[in-house]
């Protein structure tokens with residue numbers, strides 16, 4: 001490992017994805033789940049593996065949502081007023097949040113699960129899908 005000059009002895013805490021080399025700044029996924037302290041892969045590399053061979057595949061989108069007392073509402077579909085009314089949340093308590101939502105969907109079909117989220121990172125969004133629908 002090369003240390004940049006002047007940074008001798010500095011400990012690099014950033015993990016790199018063993019598949020694509022991308023820096024894993026948030027949560028990583030185990031490259032081999034049978035090795036709990038093994039190499040990590042990034043969420044983009046985990047995405048096609050998480051539900052490999054299954055009809056429904058994970059889909060993760062980044063965007064803004066309205067945070068209400070009754071969950072999140074997509075800002076592209078709902079106005080702040082609509083989200084407040086539908087959720088029964090006072091308008092001044094409905095706030096816009098930026099994050100990642102995830103669902104399973106079948107490419108070319110209308111089959112899809114409800115969107116989950118919003119989550120702070122795409123890795124969290126993917127992990128939530130695995131927690132909800134993964135069967136291993």
Ligand SMILES: [Zn+2]
Nearest residue numbers: 017020042045
């Ligand atoms: Zn990767």
